[in-house]
Structures are given as C-alpha cells and as structure tokens.
Amino acid sequence: MTRPSQSQVQPPARRVLLTEDSPADALLLQSLLGAECVVTCVSTLAEGMAVCSQEQFDIVLLDLFLPDSRGLDTLMQFQTLHSDLPILVMSGLDDEQTAAAAVHEGAQDYLVKGQMDEVLLHRAMRYAIERKSAERALRESEAFYQSLVENLPQYIYRKDMAGRFTFANRRFCTQLGKTPAEVVGHTDLDFFPPELAEKYQADDRRVLAAGKLFETVEEHTPTTGEKEYVQVVKTPVFNAQGRIVGTQGIFWDVTARVRGEERLKKAHSDLARSREDLLRTLVDLQRSHSQIKEAQLQVIEMEKMHTIGQMAAGIAHEVKNPLAVIRMGVDFFSNSPESEAEPTSTIIKDMQDALHRADSIIMGLLDFSAPGKVELRPADLNMLLRSSLNLVRHELKTPHISVQTEFCEHLPAVLVDANKIKQVFVNVLTNAVHAMPEGGTLTVRTYIKKLTPEEAKPSPGARRTHEFRAGERVLVTEFDDTGTGIPEDKLGRVFEPFFTTKETGKGTGLGLTVTRKIVELHEGTIQLQNQPERGARATITLRTERS
C-alpha cells in the first residue's frame, strides 16, 4: 500500500488578510500563522478593504484600532463591504470589552494579543471559518424557505397555543389588508367576524387536541359576489422536543376547482339522467316495436281469417244448394219400396252419411264465418260439461274410452252463451276421442284459481284478444286424454283454419278454429299442450267476473 505523499494530504493553505498597524504584532502573528497560511498584511482599514475587493481570503484578522479607524467602527465599516468574510477581532488587554462587543456585532471571535499561541490562533481561525460558513448556509436556507413561503400562491400562517399569529406570509397579510407586524401577536377575532373566528379557533383546537392534520374546504360568501371556496390544511407545529407548540395553516382558493367539480357533477348527473331517459325510451321503443309487430301479425291473421270467412260463407252457400238437392233425392229413394233391399239400403245409408259429413263441414264453415256475437247468460259449467259428454257418449263406446270427471262442485255461475260453449266442449271432447283410436281414459276437470302475475301474461305467440290480470279468479276446464298427443311441430298450427292432424275425411280442419273463436268471444283462452307422460291436455280458461 502506498501512502499518499505529503503534498497530496496537506490541506490548501489558508488565505489570511492580516490588518495590523503594529509591525511587531504583525510579525508575531505571521509567525504564529506559520507556513500553512498565505498571509497578506496591511496596516490600515482602507488598505484591508481594498485588497479584499481584489483578492480572495478565507479569513480576516482585524485589529480594531488602526490609524484610519478605531474601535467597533472598524468592524462595521469592514462588514459593510465584506459581510461574507469571517472576521477574527484582535484586541489588547485594555480593550477586551470592545472586542467582546465586536463579536456581538458579527465578528466570529476575538483574541487578546499577548494571550494567544499558535494552537489557540489556529483553532480560533478554524472555528471562525466554520461558523461563518454555517451562518452563510443558514442564511441561504432561510432565504430559500422565505422565498418559498412568500412566493407560493398560498396563504400561510402560524399560530401559538393561544391562537395568536406568530407568522403570516405576505399574501396572507395582503388579504387581511395588514402588515406582518399588524398580524403577528393578534388572533382571528381581530380580523374576522366572531362566528368565523370562532370556527377557525375551533378548527385549531381540534388540530391541537388530535395532533393530526386537518383538511377541509371552507365556503365563504362575500357580501358582494358569488360563493367562494377555500381549501384549508391545518397541522400542529412541534418543537424540537416533539411537543405541540402551536398550529400552522395553509389555504388557497379552490373556487374554480369546486365550480368545475360542481359542473362536472351536474353534467354527470345530467348524463346519468339522460342515459336513464334514453334507456327508458329504448325499452318503450322495444315494447312498442314488439306490440306493433304483434298487432301487425294479428291484423294479418285477422285479415286472413276475414278472407277465409268470406270465402267460407260463399262456398257454404254454393254447396248447400246442391246438397239440398241431393238430400231430397236421397230421401226420395229412401222412401221407395226398393230401399229396404240390399245393396240399395247400404248405398242409401252411405249417401246419407256422406251428406251428413258434407253438411257438418259446411256448418263448420258457416260457424267460422259467422259474425262474433254471443248471448251471455249465467250458467252452470259442470252441467254444460255433463250435457256435452252426453252428446258424445256414442263416440265413447267404440273404442272403449272411460271418462273420469273431477268437477269442482262449488263453481260460481259463469256468464256464457250455453250453446256455443257446449259446441266448444263437444269439439274438444271429440278431438280427445279421436286422439285415442285404441281407447283410453278421458279426464275432465274443473276448478277455480287465482292467476299469478306469470300466468296472467299472455303465453308467447298467443292471440291477445283480451288480457287477464294478475290475481283474477278464473274458471279452468281441463280435458286430458291418454292418446297419441300432438306432434310438437304441429302444436303451433292446430288452431289454423283447415289444419288437421286427422286422416282425410275425419276432420274439417275448422273445429279448433271455431272453438278458439268462440272461447275468445267469451274473453277466455284455450291452450293445447302435450302431457309429459302421454296424451294431450286442452285447457280452457274463462272469466268469473266481468267489468
């Protein structure tokens, strides 16, 4: 390891200005300063100040009694021009008091001639330089903070424990219309209305009690003008021992920000409202659209029905006349003596059956095209069902179909057109019978129920000739068969005119169309669905009350 050379570790020589009019003292001091100092020696204040202006020095050793200046004035004059230089004052034994006063005025230290040695001198010089340097740093730091506090666009103050201002920046003072001197030592009560001052002091007490930062936005309404908003941050002031000794506050105008926030909030709420309105409108639009679509479909269907109805009536009239002729002809032959003999008898019977079937089709067409009108009278639905079952009793024999009735015996009288409702029941019963060519069980049930909101809604695709309301008491008639059921792809079409799942010659395709028409004339609904196990269920729902 190589030790650094002497020249490398040696600190740079101190540049010393020695202001001493006594050549002996100057010589002595120069010798005490030694080789580590570069000494410039002058004998008058004027020389000293002049040389300081031309050269850089680290320290000044200043004798207070010079030919051109005496006592403290010497120091004052020097400092006026070179305040940044550390000064060690040198005095004789007889004027130590003056030297001490010089220290008070800004000299770093004083040394008494004749009482100093090399060590003392060098130590005093080092301390003086360090003190001056620390003093300079402190001054710069203070200037820095002063500049910060005074130039920030905020209002800043400090108060003691009693709420007296101990500091206020220029901006704060300007706002109060006072000088710093007029502010310091006073309280909020001296500058603000009592309520406001009391509020400020309460905030201060809160900060002092909690020992924590307090932040708020205060609202002020000047006597003239609009509301103003101020953001306030108050914190406790701690001393070096960590004890709270007061409060400090900083506040600034946030009116523009608050107004902006208010506008933003309003815009946001307007936007939210607009969005809600828009969503509502959208929902309304969608609903209207679906209603229009539904209405359109119904209009198309009604138009179709109307056309079919007109056509049906025309066909019925045209066909009934030739049928009437055939009927008379068949009756003529059936009254002849040969009618008893075979095969004439069978032929006549077949012709009569065919006539009857053709007439049924025509009757169905006429029913379908008839104007919708019902004559409503109170009736017992169970009785109408029994009567209808009686009408189809022949059909129940072959194949064998057993009938089970589950009638609610306390049904209220219902307003119906009895003949038309019987026609509905006979139609539905006949369909059920036809669905069980191998025999089976036909269950007919009646009951009353209160519609849930879900049940009151029209089923998808159902015609909306009227609507039930939730909670409405309705009378339900169900017809369950154990037959083949309806192919799922045909379920949606069973009410269409001329649509039939039966084999040719077995159905007119008008039965369920007419049935639905009659049920709808009663403001009721009819539904056909397959049962989970087997067979189908027809459900007829009728009103018990009418407005």
Added chain:
Amino acid sequence: MDQKRILIIDDEATFTRMVRINLEQTKRYVVREENRAPHALTTAHEFKPDLILLDVIMPGVDGGELASRIKADSLLKEVPVIFLTATVSKREAAEGVFTGGYLFLPKPVGLKNLVECMENVLAAKKHEHDPAEVKKPAS
C-alpha cells in the same frame, strides 16, 4: 183427403223439382215451383197457395223482400211462409229457428223434417195461432 197447395220459390230449379216430387209423392200436397223470384207474386196470385216455401238468396228479389210483399198483399197476407236457406250460420238453425215470426229451415233439409214443419205451420194457421208458438220441429 184435402191436398194442401204448396208454392216453392227458389232459383234452384233442381231443388224445387226435387221438393215437388218428394212432396207430391206423399199425395198430401199439390206443389207449384217458381224459380223466378220477380214473378213469384203473380204466380202466388194465380196458384193461391196454402203455404209458401221461400228461398232467401235469389237474383232479382231476395226472400226477405218477397216475404214483406206477401205480408203486404191483401190476397196473400194470411199465407204462412217457411224460409229454406243455405245461409243460416247458427248451430241452432239445425233445430229450426224463428226470426221475425218466420220459421227458417237450413238446407239441406230432410224430407221428414220439412213435412213435419209444414204440417205444424199449417195446423197453427188452421187454429189461427201465431206461428211463433208452433212447436219446433224435431232435429
């Protein structure tokens, strides 16, 4: 036996012919056909029927209009009228309906039913009863 005189007014000639043959076969009626509605009153004046079977929809004059004229005619006003119609749409029509004091029978009407209805109406007329009170024919 006193044969009743029946006038059938219908534009369907085959139908009136068939009705005539059937009714005349019973030997209880003398039947006259009229297929031209506008000539019906003249024919009725000439034939002097005991009962008129009348179609509803006919070219020229419809059955309703003709029934009104018959009712207004001093010579014919007492003659009962039975409507035979292809336009009865009500299911009840299968059992016969009275509308406006007239009996309506739906086509195709059976001979037995037709004769029963005619006899009931003629009997009611004989007893000068209101046709509306006449027993309804069996279906």
